[in-house]
Amino acid sequence: MTGSPSDLAERAHHLTRHICEVIDALEDCSLIPLGEAAARDLHAQQATFSEGQAQLHDSLVAIDFDRAAVDRIRDQLAMAIQVSTLRYSEFLADCSAVLTAEQRQRFALPHRATP
DSSP: OOSOHHHHHHHHHHHHHHHHHHTTOSTTOTTHHHHHHHHHHHHHHHHHHHHHHHHHHHHHHOSSOOHHHHHHHHHHHHHHHHHHHHHHHHHHHHHHHHSOHHHHHHHHGGGOOOO
């Protein structure tokens, strides 16, 4: 579960639709609002992430290189990624909580992770 906040937002949107298809609940799928909320939150976090990337680029190519500034910006970017990853994990848990045991099984069977 890594990537920029907008990457995770797209994954949330895609996964929501995919799960709804697999569990045969396209018409009235209770996951759609969860996916939309997660995507909205993640897209909102993209501005902070993009700003950090721009700052990192500027610091790396600056005439006067400042290692402390680069380290500070790196830490801020890592925090932004962590916040986005946690929000995406929350979305996954919310989806699982909404699905019935039968729906979770229906989705899990063709998508079982392999070691």
